[in-house]
Amino acid sequence: MLFNSGIFAIFFICVFFLYWFVFNRSLKWQNVFLAVCSYFFYGCWDWRFMFLLAFSTFLDYYSGLKIANSESRNLRKFWLILTVSINLGFLGIFKYYNFFIESFAELLTWFGLTPHFSTLNVILPVGISFYTFHGLSYVFDIYFGKIKPTRDPINYSLFVSFFPLLVAGPIERATHLLPQVERPRTFSYSKAVDGLKQILWGLFKKVVIADNCAELVNTIFGSHWAYSGSTLAIGAILFAIQIYGDFSGYSDIALGTARLLGFELLQNFRFPYFSRNIAEFWRRWHISLSSWFKDYLYIPLGGSREGMFKTIRNTFIIFLVSGFWHGANWTFIIWGGLNALFQLPSIIFKKNRRHLDTVAQGRLLPTVTETVQVVTTFLLASFAWIFFRAENMTVAVQYVKEMFSASLFSMPQVYSGKVFIVVAIFMLIEWCGREGKYALEKFSDSWKRPVRWVFYYAIILTILWMTGGEQQFIYFQF
Incomplete structure (x- = not known):
């Protein structure tokens, strides 16, 4: 269901009128209605992946509660590592398994070996990178004490699956979108x-x-x-x-x-x-992804606080990871590396914040x-x-x-x-x-x-x- 298709126009018109004129008297039912519509929208791509979205949503919701309720730091860390590992594990299987297998096989052929590895014939779920990062930002923010977990599974489900952003972003933060889900909304002309x-x-x-x-x-x-x-x-x-x-x-x-x-x-x-300059370009392009990597990868690695070498190292790390996030192909990694390379003059001459x-x-x-x-x-x-x-x-x-x-x-x-x-x-x-x-x-x-x-x-x-x-x-x- 493409945004520029007639079927989406019909879908959205129906959602709009039911949302404002039928379910408008109850915030709870508005949220239930939008969550159902979001799953329907996602199911139009491939209904089988609705279960993957539902599992990812439940995992992050439950882990958020366990992290918040755990008095032991080790237990909180356990739940964080568990949910991050499972989320990235699913992402790895669907998006990167064949890439790693094929790259490893090519490496072995350089040494004169003839490996026989099997690749997976899987369909990449639409939007998996986006809703995975929605959920990860939620559990990270709970772990670092930025937010408290929501107790309402419907509200959290709507935050993750909200259909306008479900398949290609922007990558929302719970600190920004979840409060909007939880408070009443009125129509504004x-x-x-x-x-x-x-x-x-x-x-x-x-x-x-x-x-x-x-x-x-x-x-x-x-x-x-x-x-x-x-x-x-x-x-x-x-x-x-x-x-x-x-x-x-x-x-x-x-x-x-x-x-x-x-x-x-x-x-x-x-x-x-x-x-x-390229530094400004990346403050203006795909801002939600750039800020996500900045907050959850670049700053935890030390950001630009620990000298020129580590600043350059951290810049290359986030751009290479960003390239890899885009797809399982060396072309994306080179693309990320080039953008990091183009940033070097700004970093070295301290003009990246201009x-x-x-x-x-x-x-x-x-x-x-x-x-x-x-x-x-x-x-x-x-x-x-x-x-x-x-x-x-x-x-x-x-x-x-x-x-x-x-x-x-x-x-x-x-x-x-x-x-x-x-x-x-x-x-x-x-x-x-x-x-x-x-x-x-x-x-x-x-x-x-x-x-x-x-x-x-x-x-x-x-x-x-x-x-x-x-x-x-x-x-x-x-």
């Missing part, structure tokens, strides 16, 4: 309008930008040996646009959908391609220095995305070699005026709206109402006009 605007912009990002870029990207990456270096460079840049439109589009739809139901989810993107504001804040145009910084950061990120997009390391290395050949300075072989025009318009709107939580939040506030409505209808018509083949969201595979 202004928040509903804001939610609809964010959904509209998310659909534009996904359907118009990401899906149309995907057609060119798939063509170029699928036959990279047949294209010039300039065309491959365009392919890399278009993939950077595609993955941003795809993933931030999903997040916008998720946040807007949740707002229509009275919830505020964590902001997951803050215009990352307008960053002035640029905490918005670029050209309060101004229409950036300075020459800011322009150079933004373009350089975008190109570095686009280069790293090549490894993220490539099927394997062989393809990635070949793509890079072919891209940096003499034909890099030739005329590109692939053209799509329609795609380039809408991407240019998209980036212009994003730039003008960069000081809001999302581009349309304040973009047209100063316009007269008829002009605003013409603008919104133009977006809707563009979405309908440029709707192509229905493509799954990229991050569903993670």
Whole structure:
């Protein structure tokens, strides 16, 4: 059930009216209803994995209670280790077992051995990395005394399975979402309008930008040996646009959908391609995952408090782990390592905490220095995305070699005026709206109402006009 599908629109309309007009008199029944709808939504992908979600939810809920009620520190640590081990064990079996087996077999062949290992023919459960991290943050926060466990299993189940964020985030924290689950919610017209605007912009990002870029990207990456270096460079840049439109589009739809139901989810993107260095980029890209690794891995490892060497070590650890979180492929690990490498100048020269504001804040145009910084950061990120997009390391290395050949300075072989025009318009709107939580939040506030409505209808018509083949969201595979 894709967010950009007709079936989801019907599903959500039914949920919205029943939630506000039938179950609105009881918070308990509202939460029960949303939890049931969330499991139904997840079951539409594959009903068998509903049991895995339910088991993970029960494990973390029960472990949270045991950690909170245990007077012995050793017993509390036991329950923490147990739930973390089981959660990561399931994640390892479904997502990483075949990767480790195949990598180990390849290693043995280097020593002249011929191993015979069996791999597992398993389907990766949609969203397993996301809801696993939801639960782990909950038990970590209880263990470290940041929150007290909820006694209501329905409330906790809704926190983990809330359908807007279930399959591709953002990765919520119990400290942020659980209190919203536990308190009464009232319908707000202004928040509903804001939610609809964010959904509209998310659909534009996904359907118009990401899906149309995907057609060119798939063509170029699928036959990279047949294209010039300039065309491959365009392919890399278009993939950077595609993955941003795809993933931030999903997040916008998720946040807007949740707002229509009275919830505020964590902001997951803050215009990352307008960053002035890679450190700023990662404060603006997939914020919920970056902050998760910062709080539960980087800081416990010592963060940046124990000297330059350990700061660099810890930075590489979280980026390599982040790459591995994305998938069982060496390409993701290299992608993470490249991003860590790109951060080194900022760390060494202690500039990684610069640029905490918005670029050209309060101004229409950036300075020459800011322009150079933004373009350089975008190109570095686009280069790293090549490894993220490539099927394997062989393809990635070949793509890079072919891209940096003499034909890099030739005329590109692939053209799509329609795609380039809408991407240019998209980036212009994003730039003008960069000081809001999302581009349309304040973009047209100063316009007269008829002009605003013409603008919104133009977006809707563009979405309908440029709707192509229905493509799954990229991050569903993670």
